[in-house]
Amino acid sequence: MDDLEKAILISFDESGAVDSALKAQAVGYCQQIKETPSICSICIERLCFSKLVQVQFWCLQCLHEVLRVRYSSMGPEEKSFIRKSVFSLACYESIDDKNLVRVLDGPAFIKNKLAQVMVTLICFEYPMIWPSVFVDFLSNLSKGVVVIDMFCRVLNALDEEVISLDYPRSQEEVAIAGQIKDAMRQQCISQVVRAWYDILLMYRNSDPDLCCSVLDSMRRYVSWIDIGLIANDAFVGLLFELMLVSGFPDQLRGAAAGCIHAVAAKRMDPKAKLTLLQSLQIRKVFGLVAEDNDSELVSSVSSLLTGYSTEVLECSKRLNSEDGKAVSTELLNEVLPSVFYVMQNCEIDETFSIVQFLSGYVGTLKSLAPLTETQSLHVGQILDVIRSQIRFDPAYRNNLDMLDKTGKEEEDRMAEFRKDLFVLLRSVGRVAPDATQLFIRNSLASAVASNGDVNVEEIEAALSLLYAFGESLSDETMKTGNGLLGELIPMLLSTKFPCHNNRLVALIYLETVTRYMKFFQENTQYIPLVLSAFLDERGIHHPNRNVSRRASYLFMRIVKLLKAKLVPYIETILQSLQDTVAQFTTIYAVSKELSGCEDGSHIFEAIGLLIGMEDVPLEKQSEYLTALLTPLCQQVEALLLNAKAQNPEESPAKITNIQQIIMAINALSKGFSERLVTASRPAIGLMFKQVD
Template sequence: RPISCDDHVKFFCFQVLEHQIKYRTLMAIDAEVVDRDILHSPEEVRRNTLIKDGMREQVIPSLVESWYQILGAYQQSHPEITCQCLEVVGAYVSWIDLNLIANDRFVNLLLSQMSVEDLREEACDCLFEIVNKGMDPTDKTKLVESLCQVLQSAGFFNVDQEEDVDFLAKFSRLVNGMGQSLVLSWTKLAKGGDVKAAAEALRALETKVPLLLQLLVHDDDDISANIVGFCYDYLNVLKQDIMLAVMKKLTYDEEYNFDNEGEDEAMFVEYRKQLKMLLDRLAQVSPDLLLEAVGRVFNNTIQRWQTASFMEVEVAIRLLYMLGEALPASHGAHFSGDTAKTSALQDMMRTLVSSGLSGYQHTFFETVVRYDKFFLVEPQHIPNVLMSFLDHRGLRHSSPKVRSRVAYLFSRFVKTLHKHMNSFIEDILSRIQDLLELAPPENGFPALLTSDDQLFIFETAGVLIVHGESPAERKQALMRSLLTPLTDAFRLLLAKLASEREEERQAALADCLSHAVGFASRTSKAFSNKQTVKQCGCTEVYRDCLQTFLPALSCPVQRGSLRSAVRSFLHRMIICLEEEVLPFVPAASEHMLKDCEAKDLQEFIPLISQITAKFKDQVSPFLQQVFMPLVLAIFEVLCRPAEDNDQAAALEKQMLRRSYFTFIQTITSSGMNEVLANQGVENVERVLFTIIQGAVDFPDPIAQKTCFIILSKLVELWGGKDGMAGFPDFIYKHIVPACFLAPLKPSFDLTDAQTVLGPEFIQYLQQEYLPSLQVSPDITQEVCQVLQQPDAKVLKNYMKAFFQRAKL
């Protein structure tokens, strides 16, 4: 070959050999031949190229193999030789075939040396040279990701502030190189139009941001400075309208099909998730940059929205919507505080609501409600937005899904801004009147809104009426006009249900009746402590509703659904009407206790408990009257036989038993002991036995705890200041053993019983109870002494041992 005849080349090669003999390194070749920082003449460049080509062809594979052997053989015995070899590998990586180095055996060896204290800094440098080697962007992404996965698995991504700063400086340089390599790969792939590979590079880049932030905030300046390049490159990627670039690659020309969930729609939903992650990350790094980037994308798109594709506009509005999640704001206060932020957001919202974009229903109404505080600042835009909610763009849109979502959003919009809608109230109520109609099953016409959607519309109507500035007389008239059609329809449908024989038809009518009750109940959510039913003059309106709905409780068919609906309405009326509801309670209770099932009782008990807790002495006569009928109904259901393997029935009985105990607890906790005491000795004893049984026998910790609370409260109520005075002997004799046995259950603490019962508890155990169990005087004395110790743990351990001895 001609190269062998070149005296200059021969001389240089002899120099290399001499240097290798002296220093056992090949670094001279890199410095003279391939170091790009050294200026060379054209002739020297030609010479260097020939040398490198010759080495690649003849000796590099052998050199690489020798490096691998040296790195493996001397990493323990001669770490200084291993470090020199790592330097050589790093120097050669940039111009030799990377496949010789970037393979499993070589990379795994390098990664293992990352955990060796004497070698890890040089191993970092070597890996840095590998990831910085010029190569195909897709291959570079795969290489960096494979290295990162191993490093992360080995725990290197969990940066410890106490770690050796020299190593972290090297590691941060490596992370910086990996990050910048991914940025370069994404840039090349995005420009080349390779959407899939670009997205993979972007995802790889995003997953490195947490590590970037850990290193960026490190206390050591060198470590922090080494990562700045990656940080700036990452921010620059975001600043290059990455959101718009990704959007253009992932959108499609056809409009979003709101009533279909096909592949395109699924892709769009997935895109949103990726976009949200990107925005959240950018908000952490630079909120100002995020605001500026979204503003540029939004404004550029909206300015040409009439010629832009549907999806471009959709995503531009979505970006504005997501900005509200990414930027921190207390209680949605995006329009107060930082002037630059509020000004930018106000400009975008003003553009949104003024540009006729409400045809983009999938995001327009969501965004309007997300930034409803904007309308407090600029209320002049409310009328236009109200119209978009009310017409074909919103509540009367062709898509049922859009109408359903808008019904909910409209209610939220009105709740926030009702103070600015006073002059529009009656116009709004007029426009939504047909949406408030009860849709009986026989009319055959599909309703614009489902019954669930109508709940939001009724609540919205209630808010407008209650919080308007009209006098009480006008509010009463508006509320009556809202609810009278419901009550009129209810009477007609209830009469039809009573005479209907077909079961399917009965169920449809019962559903419609239940919806009517639910709608009336939903309007009451508009009232508050400042705007009560009474203050608004609406007491009589809701009393009329109660009068209309209560007969449904005695309907012979479809009792379950009708009773449930009326019970729910009664719950609301107890809150809204207060004492005005009491005259209706006795008759309602009588109807609900007839032919009842476990579920009926379980739902009825919370109603009675609510009345008891709220009105206390006012309902004492009623409670004394209804107490035993309710208790006997519960006992009757609990005693009904059931299949041994019927788990549903067993669970139903368990829940009913818990409800029963909770009801007794409510009475005792309300200080209404006369309700129980006036039931007669036999009934009181029967009830108390069930409480004792619940505390000791049933394997239900929740019920046990409730029963023990009841027993303790009864002792407190009936024991009085004089302890045993006025306390029936039979109650004491049953409660004390129950309290004594309570430590057998994990929910109880016997020290609680002693605290409540006082010295009489110890006296009764010592003189009567323990002797009745044939416990010796010595053991009895020991037990009583332990019981008086304040340490609950000592007591628990002692009682455990006590009962174990008793079994023996």
């Protein structure tokens, strides 16, 4: 081991056992060697003799950097030496008779770094200086697996480093990529595709990992090569065989699905594209999604089905001919049941893509009236998908109810996850309002009839559907309660779910009642039911403090909207709230989770709005206000009188208590207009001044 190798090993050391000064010295020495004119020869020599992977990596990394920086200043002989040496390494050949080490025998990261060096040379030299690089490589594939694997790594690195538009590229890089693709199309891509086919045929039973590498390369290149090279009976037939034969590993079958997906996603004229999609006979893979629901294969097939469906839908949008639209509709009708099955039964990563596709599909239905029987069936299945996807996992039930750290994370995750699903629900609601309302009615009825303790998540999902649907309704529709709304809202109000003590169920129930509060403006006969929902154990008297405080805020909003219509119920409301009012002003500490906009003071604002109306007689108004203000003021006076006698430890709690009372009085005063307390009923204003 010479000094360079020692320095490389020390510079790569991560154990902490090497002295920092020595490590810095080693790094400096390596940098010094890197700057010598003969560095490329030094690196290639080490690659021929050193078995140390750290040394191999450093040499390849050094070659990569030097080529990028110094290539233009190199002489023809040096370029030729590097070209021949690097290509020999990539083809498992000896650079000279003394070559004792083969880089391709090393680990994957060494081979990937060698592929990166090859790609750097290709960028500089192909096709003008080194036009035969790919043809030369193809002639070496007969050496077997190790060279085929390296060829795939070079193709993949070329895609990642130069061609793929998944990464930002400069204009110069785009130009180089275009030059390489044009030359490959003209010179060798048909031979590359033929090699792919032959390798898959030869190694499908003996080396599935190698076949996966070939399919990965192929998937990347489909987007820009002549699609006819792949989309033919022989190659597509082979890909379907790899995908459908159960004896092959899932990874190989999934890789084949990825290639079919790439073929389906190929950009082309919509008419030709539709013909291509029709020729794929995608129905052959429908049975695969019913295998192991959370397998890698099902995930790949799900991605294929989603991508295929999206492409068919896009063709349908772009084609104006009746024949084109008929074929598109037929293909969609064929694939959609499998898409729905995947969404409802499989653990996949394609949920977002499928929701985006379904949103696009529903969008195309807007111009179709009336819907066909099949389209109506699809609408129902989409609603089923939405309901199944928005359900919480029962495994998190206790976490969500207690709202611990895990529960909070799951609630936040689901809130984000549901956004697109609820957008889809509203789109369906606009396309098929009657069907959507009927679905929600049936979901709610099923939830009502279910065993609440077992189906907490089903009940929460049904209520969430009704809540989200309300966003798509106009104020007029909401007020009149057209369609099934006139049945849905009373059903909601009259229901006491067995699991109403569950935090999530209680919250979405109250939010949903509030969402439809405009309905009660016109349908005042339901006001007693609304009040019961908020004043009993479903709302303000719920055992969970989070729920009761939220109920106080929502009740205040209800009061603001209904105001005068609540005058006949003021006595009932105040009696129901007596314990809540007393409790608010005697709690010595405010929970951090409940502080801020939902601190509980909204119940006083709601009371203020109720008794502050001019519809309430002055005598009654004075009576109500006195009953509220007198005990509050007496509490403050008592606390202040006892301030000197109390223990220092009690001071913070007593101060908090006084702040609570002041907050309550302030909230109460918000319900009284300035005109009422100064002009029409100054006696009321005087009562508030006396408090000050």
